[in-house]
Structure formats: C-alpha cells, structure tokens
Amino acid sequence: MSVARPQEDETIKELIAYFTDHQFITVTPHSPTNGKEAEVSYQLTGLIEDKEKISLSQHHAILLSIPFGFPLFPPNCKPLTPTFHPDFDPGAICLGNFWTDKTTCAELVEFISRMITGEVYSKENAFNERAAQWYAAHADNFPLAELAQTAIAPSLPEVREDDFSINFDAISLESSPTDEGQATTPDKERGYNLSLLQEYLAQKRFNQLNRELQAIPTESTFNERRSFQQRADKALLVAQKKQKEARLHEENGETQSALDKYRQALEEVSDLYDVKDNIKRLEQAIILEGKKAKNPLPTKESKKQNILGRISPLPTLILFAIISAIIALQFFKDTGRATSATGLYQQCITALERKEFRTAQALCESAQVKSSASSLFYGKKLSSIEAKSKEILLSAQIRQGLTANLSNKKGQDKKSQEKIITFSTVIAQVQTAITNRDWPKTNAGLRQARSIAKTDKEKKILLQTKAEISFYQAHERALTEYKRNGCKSAEPLLQTAQKKAQTLVGSAIEHALQDIRFSLKECAFQQLTEKGEKLYKTASWAQALPIYRDALEKIKDNPLAKQNSAAETENKISKIALYIMIAQGNEAFTNGEWEQAIAAYKRAITNLEGKGLSDPEEDSAMSSKKLKRIILQTEIIQNQQVGENYKEAKLFAQAIKTYQHIAKTIKQSAFAEETAFIQIQEEMSSDLKMLKNEQFVEEKRVALQRQQIDIFLENYPAATPETLLAPKILFIKDEAGKLIYRMEATDTSQNRPLTLVMYYAYNKATDQWQFAPRPEAD
Structure with a gap:
C-alpha cells in the first residue's frame, strides 16, 4: 500500500513505457x-569533461x-557520464525548486x-563552479538544442583551458561530417525539423518555438507553420x-497575488526562466522571509517582556542580584576615581592661587x-577635569611661575629660563594644533620644539607629543x-x-580608541556576515549558525552598526535554526526514522510560531501548515x-x-479535504475491506485446522x-x-x-462446510 502514489516498481515501468x-x-x-x-x-x-578537457558529446x-518517501522527496539523479554542467557533479544532479509532489x-x-x-x-550557487563560470562566459552559445538532430564526428574539437572557447561553427549542422554515402535527412532538406x-x-x-520559427527561411512553407506561429x-x-499584472501586484506589496500571476504566466509558457526566478524569490519571501511591513520587528521592550516571561522567577532574581552587584561595584569604583580627581584638581587650583607653582x-x-581612565558613570565629569588640568599645565601663569622659581636657583641664567618658557x-x-587637526602647524611646532628641547624632561615631553601626533594622524587617515x-x-x-595608542593615556586618546574599536568590530561584523551569507546560500546551516552568532556579538552596543543590523542578524539566526530543524526532519524521514522526523518538524513549528521570526502571521501559518502536512x-x-x-x-x-487509526487521524486533521488525503482515505477504506475479508478467511482456516485430523481419520x-x-x-x-x-x-x-x-469449502450463505472438488487451477 502507498501514500497517494504508485509503487516504486510501477513508477519505473510507467517511465519506461512513456x-x-x-x-x-x-x-x-x-x-x-x-x-x-x-x-x-x-x-x-x-x-x-574528460581529464579537464571540455568537448561536445551526443551521449x-x-x-x-x-x-x-517518494513523491514527497524527488528521485535521486546521478550522472553516469561526465556531463559538464553547473548543476551536475559526480554524485548528484541539483534540481533546484523543480520538483514538487505533483511532478x-x-x-x-x-x-x-533541457539541462x-x-x-x-x-x-x-552552482554544484560545479568551474562549469558555472564556463557557461557564463559562453552564454550566447546556449542552448545547444539545434545540434541535437545530427551526428557529430567521432573526433570533436576540445576546449582548451586557457581560452575556454568552442568553435561552434566548426560543428554546426552544415559542417558536420557524415559517413560516406549517407543520405541527407529530409528535415535538413526542408530547412526545419517538424518533430522538434x-x-x-x-x-x-x-x-524556443518562436525562435525556431523565426530562423526558418520564409520560402520553407509547411502546413503547420501558421498554426504554430499563432x-x-x-x-x-x-x-x-500575466507578468505585467504580477509586477503591479508586487509593486503594491501584494506578494501572494503577484506569485499567483507569475505561476499563471509559467503555465502558459514553460520557458520563462526569469519568471521562474521571480516565483522562487516570492515563494521564499512568503514562506520564510515574510512581508516585514505587515509584521514589524519586535521592539527592545517587547523582546525584554518575552524573555522575562519565559524565565522563572528564582533564576531571574539570582541574575538580577548578580547584575546589581556588578553595577554597584563599578559605581563605587567610578565614584572613588571621580572624587579623587576632583580633590586633586581643587588642590591644584588652591596651590596655584597661593603661587605654589611646583605643587x-x-x-x-x-x-x-x-x-584619563574611562568611566561608566562619570565620563563627562572626568573628561572635563582632564581638559581643565591640561589647560592649567599649559597656561602662561604656571609656566611663568615655574620660570620664576627657576630664576631663584643659583646658576640658572636668564637665557635658559627663556628657553624653558619658549619650549x-x-x-x-x-x-592646540593637534586638537584642531591642523597638521602643518603641528609639524612646524614639533620641529621648533625639537630644536629647543635640551633637558631629559623636555625630550620625554617631545617624544610623548610625537607619539600622540602619530596616533591622531593614523586615527584620522583610518x-x-x-x-x-x-x-x-x-x-x-x-x-x-x-597599535600606536598602546603607550598613550588620556580620555581624548581613549575616546579616539573607542572609535577605532567600534570600526574594527563593524568590519569584523561585515566579514562574518559575508562568510555566513555564502554558507547560507549553499544551505550549510550548521556552519553558518556560529558565524552569525559571532557577527551578532560584534555589533551589540556598537553605535557604528547600521540600523536594524542586530535585529536582522537575530532574525537570520532564528531562520537558520529553523532550517537546521527542518533538515534534521528531512534526514530522519529519508532514513525511515519516523519519531525523530516528527519531533524535528514539531520543533521547527515551535521555532517558527514562537521565536519572533519576521514572517507575517499569515505567512508563518502557511509555513506551519506545510510542516504540519509533512508531519501528517x-x-x-x-x-x-x-x-x-x-x-x-x-x-x-x-x-x-x-488502519482505522490512520483514517481517523486524517479525518480529524485540517487536511482532510485535500485531494491527496481524500485519495489516502479511499485507499484506507478499500484496504480495510480487504483486511476484514482476509481476517474472515484466516478465522475459517483456523477453525478448519482444529477439525483437520478428525476429518482425515x-x-x-x-x-x-x-x-x-x-x-x-x-x-x-x-x-x-x-x-x-x-488440506494436506x-x-x-x-x-x-x-x-x-x-x-473443503465453506459456504458463506449457509455457514456450512462441505467437501469440494479439486479446483482446476490447483
């Protein structure tokens, strides 16, 4: 018995007959x-392709x-010849979205x-990337259908790796060599191939038909030409x-209506390959991507509520206590640093007022x-203190005061004092020039300071200043x-x-470094998402998932991150998790591990309906419905x-x-009225009738078996x-x-x-047993 499908051997027989x-x-x-x-x-x-040499073949x-699981799963197709094609590799043929359970x-x-x-x-996303590049470079030569009607010489021109070119003219219909004395085909004489x-x-x-008709010479007339063209x-x-209507629907945001129109167009003309791409895109949009306008991304507040709603009270309290303790510790550290810096600054002002310049x-x-150290709670206050302290240290008042102190020292001449003030x-x-990013003035001042600096302290200040300039210039260029x-x-x-900032201190340096760190994190995020996207497109879900998680860490609390980057990455992570669950279900289904398959599909439904994916509600329901159908x-x-x-x-x-349980399960499901399940119910009814008959036959056989020895005796x-x-x-x-x-x-x-x-025979009408003649067929 089957699930709305013929037996496998019958499928092959029908294919051979077709x-x-x-x-x-x-x-x-x-x-x-x-x-x-x-x-x-x-x-x-x-x-x-034979030994990396590409050539034409007719076989x-x-x-x-x-x-x-057929037809829910497509037939497995494996090349037996070395066909060179983007979707062929030695182990399988990629069918894309061609197969459905109706195909x-x-x-x-x-x-x-046609492939x-x-x-x-x-x-x-081709199986064979080399073939994909080759086909893209020679797209004008495809399709090769016109070469299908004639024999090609046994020795075909090979394609060299260095030029990737085929001289198609050299093997065209007109120039293909034939065996000596071979008759020219009637199609060639007519100038067209009616069968094709x-x-x-x-x-x-x-x-394709229109292209073929246009290529046929006008003098080649035949009865069907006009009807074919019409x-x-x-x-x-x-x-x-239909395509025009589909585009209008799509522009208006009516995705399902657009998809229906594209499908109708494809039903009319099967070789609309751009339409196939549009259908694939819209199907993915409806089933997985969703229409974001109808279901905006959850806000931070709603996410917070959802998370808190799923966490039990005790762990929440413990977590809250730990976080509170960490915050409190940081607050006390910052408060102590701010108090100390404020006190030192006030003492500096007092000493300056008393003319105690050295102090x-x-x-x-x-x-x-x-x-200069960063602070979570007092950042602005500490930055202000640092700037004011620096302003005092560079002020004329303290420079003159220090110079006056120096003049009181024995042996300190006036010229030396002037050099200190000048430096x-x-x-x-x-x-000041550094602050204004005026590099010409900065470099000129640096050269002047270099010519003045004599003492070890001045040289140390000069080296520190040069390091700051080098960092800020590198920071600006970057x-x-x-x-x-x-x-x-x-x-x-x-x-x-x-690297240039490793030996530097100060809040201004720290702020510039923070910009660099944020920029590097954004770069890391972009690299990770590019890598993840490549894996995503090739359905390498298990490899893509940790990469997107790393990417998400890079942009958390990063002001340079693009708007919605975090939300989009979280959404992608949720989708990948969904795909992994579906893939696990498909693998278990293929292996006949039914319980594991059902469990995986149910997890996927839970993920889809309850994890905050960006699919609109109706599209999520559509995807859930598909998974529920597969579970059934x-x-x-x-x-x-x-x-x-x-x-x-x-x-x-x-x-x-x-079998009665199967019929009841289908009847109580949401799919009972679908054609495929109606057919299964009909099969169940027929099978139940046969089973009951077999049960009756077996019961009578057992009854006769109890009397067999007595009858023989x-x-x-x-x-x-x-x-x-x-x-x-x-x-x-x-x-x-x-x-x-x-009986024997x-x-x-x-x-x-x-x-x-x-x-012996049992008469169902009279409920009696009697001897029976030997049947002719026995």
Whole structure:
C-alpha cells in the first residue's frame, strides 16, 4: 500500500513505457533485481569533461532512483557520464525548486534533457563552479538544442583551458561530417525539423518555438507553420500580460497575488526562466522571509517582556542580584576615581592661587592621570577635569611661575629660563594644533620644539607629543578611509592606529580608541556576515549558525552598526535554526526514522510560531501548515508500515485497528479535504475491506485446522493420529460464495509415506462446510 502514489516498481515501468520510441530519450531498468532504479540515456548534444578537457558529446546518461518517501522527496539523479554542467557533479544532479509532489518522473527526465543542452542551468550557487563560470562566459552559445538532430564526428574539437572557447561553427549542422554515402535527412532538406517543433509545442516552450520559427527561411512553407506561429504568439501575449499584472501586484506589496500571476504566466509558457526566478524569490519571501511591513520587528521592550516571561522567577532574581552587584561595584569604583580627581584638581587650583607653582603642577598632573581612565558613570565629569588640568599645565601663569622659581636657583641664567618658557609655549601651541587637526602647524611646532628641547624632561615631553601626533594622524587617515571606501582598505589602517595608542593615556586618546574599536568590530561584523551569507546560500546551516552568532556579538552596543543590523542578524539566526530543524526532519524521514522526523518538524513549528521570526502571521501559518502536512504524511507512512507488519504476521485485528487509526487521524486533521488525503482515505477504506475479508478467511482456516485430523481419520480409516504427520491447510480461492481450502497431511501407517489431500469449502450463505472438488487451477 502507498501514500497517494504508485509503487516504486510501477513508477519505473510507467517511465519506461512513456519514453518507448522516443526520438532522443531511452529509459531501461538499471538492474533486473531492483525495480526502483532506471538508467536514462539522452541522445542530445551537451558538454562533457574528460581529464579537464571540455568537448561536445551526443551521449549522456543518468541513474534515476526512486527514494523512500517518494513523491514527497524527488528521485535521486546521478550522472553516469561526465556531463559538464553547473548543476551536475559526480554524485548528484541539483534540481533546484523543480520538483514538487505533483511532478511526474517523465517531466523530470525531460527537464534534465533541457539541462544537458544548456537551456537550463544555475547562475548562482552552482554544484560545479568551474562549469558555472564556463557557461557564463559562453552564454550566447546556449542552448545547444539545434545540434541535437545530427551526428557529430567521432573526433570533436576540445576546449582548451586557457581560452575556454568552442568553435561552434566548426560543428554546426552544415559542417558536420557524415559517413560516406549517407543520405541527407529530409528535415535538413526542408530547412526545419517538424518533430522538434512539435516537441516544443507539446512542452509549451513557446519562446524556443518562436525562435525556431523565426530562423526558418520564409520560402520553407509547411502546413503547420501558421498554426504554430499563432499558438506561440497567443501564449506569449497572455504570458506577458500575466507578468505585467504580477509586477503591479508586487509593486503594491501584494506578494501572494503577484506569485499567483507569475505561476499563471509559467503555465502558459514553460520557458520563462526569469519568471521562474521571480516565483522562487516570492515563494521564499512568503514562506520564510515574510512581508516585514505587515509584521514589524519586535521592539527592545517587547523582546525584554518575552524573555522575562519565559524565565522563572528564582533564576531571574539570582541574575538580577548578580547584575546589581556588578553595577554597584563599578559605581563605587567610578565614584572613588571621580572624587579623587576632583580633590586633586581643587588642590591644584588652591596651590596655584597661593603661587605654589611646583605643587600646583604636581597636583594637576595627578588629576589629569586620575581623570584619563574611562568611566561608566562619570565620563563627562572626568573628561572635563582632564581638559581643565591640561589647560592649567599649559597656561602662561604656571609656566611663568615655574620660570620664576627657576630664576631663584643659583646658576640658572636668564637665557635658559627663556628657553624653558619658549619650549612650554611651543608644546602648548602643538597641543592646540593637534586638537584642531591642523597638521602643518603641528609639524612646524614639533620641529621648533625639537630644536629647543635640551633637558631629559623636555625630550620625554617631545617624544610623548610625537607619539600622540602619530596616533591622531593614523586615527584620522583610518576613519577617513573607512567612511570613503569601507572596511576592506580601512581595516589595516585602523589596526595600525590601534597599535600606536598602546603607550598613550588620556580620555581624548581613549575616546579616539573607542572609535577605532567600534570600526574594527563593524568590519569584523561585515566579514562574518559575508562568510555566513555564502554558507547560507549553499544551505550549510550548521556552519553558518556560529558565524552569525559571532557577527551578532560584534555589533551589540556598537553605535557604528547600521540600523536594524542586530535585529536582522537575530532574525537570520532564528531562520537558520529553523532550517537546521527542518533538515534534521528531512534526514530522519529519508532514513525511515519516523519519531525523530516528527519531533524535528514539531520543533521547527515551535521555532517558527514562537521565536519572533519576521514572517507575517499569515505567512508563518502557511509555513506551519506545510510542516504540519509533512508531519501528517510521516505519521501515515509510519502507521502504514506498522499495519503491514501486523498483516504479514496475520494479526489482522491489530492491522485493522491501525488502519482505522490512520483514517481517523486524517479525518480529524485540517487536511482532510485535500485531494491527496481524500485519495489516502479511499485507499484506507478499500484496504480495510480487504483486511476484514482476509481476517474472515484466516478465522475459517483456523477453525478448519482444529477439525483437520478428525476429518482425515474419518475418511482414511487406516490412519491414526500418531501416523498423520505435517498437517497443513492452504486457502485456495473465494469462488461462488465459497471459501475453498486445501488440506494436506502425510500418512506413515503404510510401508511408505503417503500424502493425503482433501478439499473443503465453506459456504458463506449457509455457514456450512462441505467437501469440494479439486479446483482446476490447483
């Protein structure tokens, strides 16, 4: 029994029958003992790769296998020839979104033929990247359908790796060599191929049909040409109208309506490949991405409420206590630093008023050091103290006061005093120029200070000033490059500036460093998201998830992060987690691990409905509905297997109960009115009827078995219960309202064993047993 599908061997038989006498495609069983596999051969022109050499070939073959869970899962397709195609690799063929549970295997085989000729291929996320690059470079040469009707010389021109080019003209229809004396095909004489045109028409490939008709010379007239052209023109006109309507719906934000119109267009004309891309994009938008305008991202407050709602009170209190303790500790540290810096600054002012210049200098320098460290609670106050302390240290008052003190020292001449004052003045001018980012003045002042500096202290001040200039210049270059050209070129400059600040102190330095740190984090975020996006596009969910989590850490509390970056990254993480759960369910389904598959799908539904994804409510419901449908299908297959096992063990009561449970489950589900599940219910009803009949037949067989020895003894007086060996009863058939059974036993009472055979029939109308003649077929 099946889930709304034929048995696998019947699918292969139907596929073979479908392509019997086909002009280009042949389907044969792959193995006489395996009815689930077929070998499909294509006599079509495509590309092959042999030892990195690309050439044309007219023979391509694939192995098509029907998997467990078909048609929910597509047939497995594996190349048997080295076909060179973006979607082919040695182990599999990527079908993209082509397969649905309504697609037939015949449609799949024909779709792969279009892939081989280059009519269909992926331009992004290809299995074979080298082939994708090759196809992109030679897009004008595809499709190769026009080469499919003629034999190609055994020795084909190879494609060199260095130029990636094929001389298609050299192997065109007109120049293909033929065997000596070979007759020219009638199609070539006519200038067109009627069979090929009919095939395009049947497949609704009206774009290709129109191109073929336009290429046929006007003098080549045939009866079907006008009707072919009319049908192509009409279909293309309808499809264009549908596309236009779809675009209008999309512009108005009516995603579902746009998707419906694109699908209608594709039903009219099957080779609208841009429409296929649009359908894929909108399906993803509806099912997974959602329409953000209808479901705005949750606010920080709502997220906070959701998180708190899920956390039990005790852990919340403990967490709150820990956080409060950390904050309190930091507050006390900052308060102590601010109090100390404020006191030192006030003492500096007092000393300055008393004209104790040396003491004032020491106090202001200490205040400057204390206030230079970053603070969570007193940042502005400490920055103000640092700036004021620095202003005093560079002021004329303290410089003159210190100079006056120096003049009182013995041996200190007036010229030396003037140099000290000049040096202090120049350094003050340099600091002002640094603040204003006036680098010409800064460099000029630095050269002047270098010529004046004599003492070790002055030289130390000069080195410190040079280090600050170097840092601020590097900082400015890095941020300018970052704003202009982004991270790629700015990141090395940012790292250089960060290294230059390792020996520097001060709140201004710390603020500049903070800008660099934020910029580097933003660069790291961009790199991680680019890497994550590549993995995301190739469905490498497990590898992408930790990368996006790292990226999220980089932009938390980063003022340079773009608006909504954190929310979008969190949303992406939630989606990846959803995809991982679905992938786990699919893998378990493929392996027949039903309980694990159901559990994974249910986790995915919980994630989709309760984790704050950005899908609109109705789209989330649509995705949830799809997963719930798969869960129901999984439960049906699981219970069918259980029922089949009961049936094989002749436990008919348990089998009937299982099938009744399946029917009840479907009836109570939201999918009971869907065609596929209506068909399953009909199958269940038919199977239940058959099971009950088999149960009745088995019950009568068991009843007859209890009387078998007595019946043999009554009809074979020479036999005894001890001499009757290996008794058995076989049901033969149900004929004319009678159940006919064959009874056998071996009698060993004579010199040699004798097989005794009797036929007994149960009359269902009279509920009576009687002897029956031997059936003709037995």
